[in-house]
Amino acid sequence: MARYIGIRLLAMIPLLFAIAVISFAIAVAMEARGSIAGSVCGEGATIECIAQVERQLGLDDPMPIRFVRWLASAATGDLGTSLTNQSVSVSSLIADRIGATLSIVAYSLVIGVAVGMAMGIVSAVRPGGVADRALSVASAALIAAPGFVLAMLLSWWLAVEWGWLSPAGYTRPSESITGWIRSITLPAIGLALPTVALVQRQLRSSMTNALQSRYVLAARARGIRRTSLIGEHALPNAMIPTVTAIGFRAAAALGLTFTVEVVFNINGMGTLLTNAIQTRNVTVLQGSMLVVGIVVLVVNLLVDISYGLLNPKVRLER
Amino acid sequence: MTAPFLEVENLHVHFAGRSRLFRSAMPTVKAVNGISFAIEPHRTFGLVGESGSGKSTVARAVLQLTDVTAGTIRLDGADVTRVPREAELAFRKRVQAVLQDPYSSLNQVHQVRTIVGDGITRHFGIKPGPEREQRILALLDEVGLAGEFLDRYPYEMSGGQRQRVSIARALAVEPGLIIADEATSALDVSIQSQVINVLRRVQADTGVAFLFIGHDLDVVRHVSDDVGVMYLGYLVEQGGADGVYDLPAHPYTEMLIASVPVPDPAAQAERRALRQTFKKDTEPPSPSDLPVGCPFANRCPVAMDICTELMPEATAARHGGHVRCHLHTSGPVLAGESVVPYIRSASTAR
Secondary structure, three states: OHHHHHHHHHHHHHHHHHHHHHHHHHHHHHHHHOOHHHHHHOOOOOHHHHHHHHHHHOOOOOHHHHHHHHHHHHHOOOOOEOOOOOOOEHHHHHHHHHHHHHHHHHHHHHHHHHHHHHHHHHHHHOOOOHHHHHHHHHHHHHHHOOHHHHHHHHHHHHHHHOOOOOOOOOOOOOOOHHHHHHHHHHHHHHHHHHHHHHHHHHHHHHHHHHHOOHHHHHHHHOOOOHHHHHHHHHHHHHHHHHHHHHHHHHHHHHHHHHHHHHHOOOOOHHHHHHHHHHOOOHHHHHHHHHHHHHHHHHHHHHHHHHHHHHOHHHHHHO | OOOOOEEEEEEEEEEOOEOOOOOOEOOOEEEEEEEEEEEOOOOEEEEEOOOOOOHHHHHHHHOOOOOOOEEEEEEOOEEOOOOOHHHHHHHHHHEEEEOOOOOOOOOOOOOHHHHHHHHHHHHHOOOOOHHHHHHHHHHHHHOOOOHHHHHOOHHHOOHHHHHHHHHHHHHOOOOOEEEEEOOOOOOOHHHHHHHHHHHHHHHHHHOOEEEEEEOOHHHHHHHOOEEEEEEOOEEEEEEEHHHHHHOOOOHHHHHHHHOOOOOOHHHHHHHHHHHHHOOOOOOOOOOOOOOOOOOOHHHOOOOOHHHHOOOOOOEEOOOOOEEOOHHHOOOOOOOOOOOHHHHHHHHHHO
């Protein structure tokens, strides 16, 4: 297993490099349209100001040199300073925002996977039964309706009417743990609903197959308990394709936080990135994309590790 | 003769077909239609027939994995046709199964230790630990696997090794009866005989009774004391293994024998000629739409008028068993003699 994780880690290095190249290249492509120095100097910029800023920021150097310089300082955690406010470093901006986004995504995955798995197992135990049909209809509805719309409807009761949760804004865990949970629950539910549907569908199908397999038949003939047939015999097998689906969903959820952040008025990575694009804040954009890319890589690593834990074939062969 | 461990009497298993979508009644699938046999300890009963003949349904019915429509199953004299929930665990300890496909019948995420050991934990209450380990090692030794297999996963083993693990898994609960449903069918011929030898040794050591199900009459005869030939849910012929093989009284049994190739060219040519007489391309009737008469009539080279009108009753055969075929009571009246000379003369006359 250690060897498997080691190989997965090594495989991340070229991916990391590719993410760095892409983050840098996209930002440079934006720069070609609007001048960075122009946006620093503001309206009515003089040629002197632009030339000075370009020299100061090293923008007149050849592209590969700029990339290596950016990458080298990024490796030390220095992503430069924001172009719209030179006194603020990009890393501090990201550090300020990433907590909200990561906690919402992680919380939504916990809710989505737990509820989806429970629903999938109940469906698979008696496929075609009343419970299965009700849950499958619910899943179809969840896939059809955008999660944040449903979360807004939920917020009417949970936040506005009953006041259990906060309808908008983000409270840091350092300020108040309960306030933090109240502030991220609704956005997390919004993000979790499609995950619930995805996990329910995937697990229902793979679990139904597993429960009809010969090894479960043999285990039944051996008198193995029903709970153990489901939990120890069928579930580990059925989870193998489900974990892959959860991995895809985790990456997609990171992308979808952008809408959720807007709907619930939360200052996270999503708003940081969209603002950076609108103001052509190239350094912030580069840094945020790099960090989000790294988060996706880490999620993939976690998926690979749990995949290896579930499937001995994967764990030992590679 | 010792008392039989398993007695199956007039077993019927029908599956009610029902369309979920239109709620209309679909025809009932009659998989097993009144079969009876018994197996004593230390003995093997072979059940042979084509796929779709209902062999595996018999296995599932005896294993309490499917509902019995009618008939009685007795274990050691006690009725186990419908085992109540509270008695299920005790029943499971007495009847075990080795299933066909060595690839899908072992759980790919479990090591051999778990595969063989969980039955020990379930039935003897021995938690994972040195005592259970000792038992697993003894079982692996019994089926000819070394201790190093404890940590293996199914995909790290060959088909024969997997099937040995399957046998060890069945033996782990110390059953009185093991049902081997096509247990060697997926294996190479040389591996087949190894696994069969393992089964034999196990029987000699433990006295377990076997219900051996297969489609290859040669293999079934080789391992069985008695055989039953199944066709569309009916036991068309049964008796001592050698008797049925040497003096087949039912045309279908003869067809099964003729379908096995033999290494002697002259005998093979004879079998090939015999095979020509069977209407091989004719499909057997559907088990959801069984004919009134003999189910084999539409493929039988020597069918008579009565065969399409009346299902024949069981009559005594020369080999000491029974046969269900009108040839023995009407037409040529073979009266239990082998059907082989009659089919040959009938086919040469044509």
